[in-house]
Amino acid sequence: MTDAPATDTPQQAELKNPFSSVPIEITISVGKARPLIRELLTLKRDAVLPLDKRVDDAVELYVGERLIARGELEEMEGDHAGQLAVRLTEVADLQDGLG
Structure with a gap:
């Protein structure tokens, strides 16, 4: 009988990799404008x-220049009513990126 591999708790994973608790900035792109310079x-x-x-089109999430996910904008409810949020609809395999 073999034992199943142990999975680390989030706290154990954090101890193994100190970078796991470093915050990272994600940029949400809702679209681009292309006016003429005179405009x-x-x-x-x-x-x-x-x-x-368009309003219903997916937004794109980037870390630096790398596309990591797509999602839909929505408004939060409850204590955070009125705040924008993104519901993820597609997440990249961070090894290969989004297709």
Whole structure:
């Protein structure tokens, strides 16, 4: 009879790799705008800058330049009502990235 491999608790994993508790910044991209420079120079408050995405399109999550996931924007509820959040719909294999 063989024993099943032991899995580390999050605390044990953190002790083995001190970098696991370092925060990382994720950038959420909702779209890009491509105005002409002459249009950009005339932008004023309340100007509308159209993006290349629709409201229902997926947003993309990046760490640096690397795409790590896609998701949908949603509004949080309860104590955090009004705060934006992202519900992940696709997560990259961090070894190979998203296709």
